[in-house]
Amino acid sequence: MSTTPFTEEALADWLSDIAGTRGPLSLTRIGAGQSNLTYLATDGDGTEVVVRRPPLGHLAASAHDVAREGHIMASLADTPVPVPEIFGTTDPDGSVGPLRVSDAPVVAMSVIPGTSLNSPDAAASISPEARSAAATGLIEAMVTIHEVDLVATGLDDLASHGPYAERQLRRWSNQWEKTKTRELPALDALTERLRAAVPEQTETVLVHGDLHLGNIIVDKETGNVNAVVDWELTTLGDPLADIGSLLAYWPTQDGPNLPGFDAALEPGFPDAEELAQHYLSRTGRSRDALDFWHVLGLWKVAVIVEGVVRRTRDVPANASSGMALPASVVEVLVDQATVLADQVGI
Template sequence: MTIPFRDTITVRKGEELNREVLEKFIHESIEDAPPGDLEIEQFGAGQSNLTYLVRIGEWEAVLRRPPHGPVAQKAHDMGREYTILSNLHPLFPTAPKPYIYSDDTSIIGSPFFIMERRKGIVLDKEFPAHVPYQPELGKQISEIMVDKLVELHQVDYMKTELLKISRPDGFMERQVGGWIKRYENAKTEEVPGVNELTLWMQKNIPVSPKPTIIQYDYKLNNAMFSEDFREMAGLFDWEMATIGDPLADVGVALCYWADVADFKELRNELGNGAITAKEGFFTREDFLERYAKKSGRDVSNIHFYVTFSYFKLAVISQQIYFRYYKGQTNDERFSRMNQTAANLIEFALLSTRGL
């Protein structure tokens, strides 16, 4: 017997939605929503935007909103993510279909959008208890992860309107400068090696290949798999997607993709690293080799992109900690994110030295 895999929790205290007002909005705005009472649960794994399951009878959808409190400039833009999904879903169906966006803060207290509900298995820190793991499964999942990234990078962005919200020219230069500035804005303490790292990145920006659509947060726990793990049933968290350097996307994927050769501290910081380090999963080298073969791209400068991705992840961790430090969230999961940021900066420095 298959044991149902539960991916939602009771809504966390302080993150509740106004059920009555939201129910009225859904009934008035989404044609497919049936009459009936609204039920709300929360997806518990995320550490940035807040994501909820909204249900009326058998009908289900997903609502995304920014975190509570002040947020970094240009971050958590629900309208932008809705636009990305609206353009991308018809060409890349693995991205969920969005239903509606609203910037009316009287409904739930912030802008938000509602999209279709996908069902399947999301792998975070371990496999569900009902899934018997074999090394062949790790290889199968690894191949899907690489092939789906190649597929995304093959989507013709000229068939979308994403150029209206993207600037592919000078992408990496802006990224390096922008993320350094974000770090400075969220800094709460001095961390050894930051200046050395940022100078290295500024001096070593490579020439980018032809731009593509990039997801820019491509990792295992943003993907959903079918119950038999033969296909990717959904890919989520499109907040940072844009048209840019495809190798930046690969760098992010490799940054999150821990393998068996990694030291314990790095695997711990990568969260789902314990999964990709299992026997059967690709090593980073395997991942990169398959991507290069399938995409035909030169990956000889990937060293820079992985280093930058560690730094980018450090900045995101520091931004999350900054909200906790300023009392804008009481979520205890965030109380040590400054140490996570410092560790990732250390890993980035080791990466610049080829370690």
């Protein structure tokens, strides 16, 4: 099992060919993400490229597919969706011709100016007006993603057009079984409640799958969204799923809140209901199924956090900025989801 993210000489040669870097590179881990690993590669002239690869260690099949991420962003290059420029992607084994860049696939992309609002300190670095603009821009970016022409972008075959809720429940239930560190009957009970409450799906759109403040890059002065990043969970499905996931991440003044997602408590950010209303007003969609997707969002995030706990336990170097999420966060999320399910009749 490798604990080295890249073969640095091969990485330098590859980025020289596709992105114009020169000579040796310095690598700095960036972002607060606990899944795929993202680094800023900088050469001696100051030229910068972002490179992204899966976590270190053993991975569940089909998880952390950065090559698929690169394909999605490249497909969106000529749409209104703001994404980085994709310079290139290695083969699945991390090679490019004779170069072995890594032991896993790597995608290289442009650096987007701005800041990611992944902490209270980051949010405090911009004005309340810019925070409000960032939240508005996040919803507008979501609307734009849901408007993508799947056929024109070549993304129509990205995933099944079958019922999304059933697919999500199947995928994340399987993920739980593969990554769980202990039994959690409350999560199992919630899974069955969700299966019994699946709403009818009336449309299929491009769904980002993980859209929150930490996955947008905004202008520090205006709050305008310069890019949407982290397309690992993107698929085809029900548009309300993206709002449900956003509500699952969005903090409340009373808490409890997911560690690392409390930036939106700073003045200037709207509350969760305002976000939902903005989206529904912009799209004309009904909120009838939104409570289901909110509960499923909390349930899904609980499964994702369990995977983070497992990967960090197995390979501590996977933890972002040395921060390991405690397993207790999973129970907190399941409790929140269960309370909400009780309130809305799921």
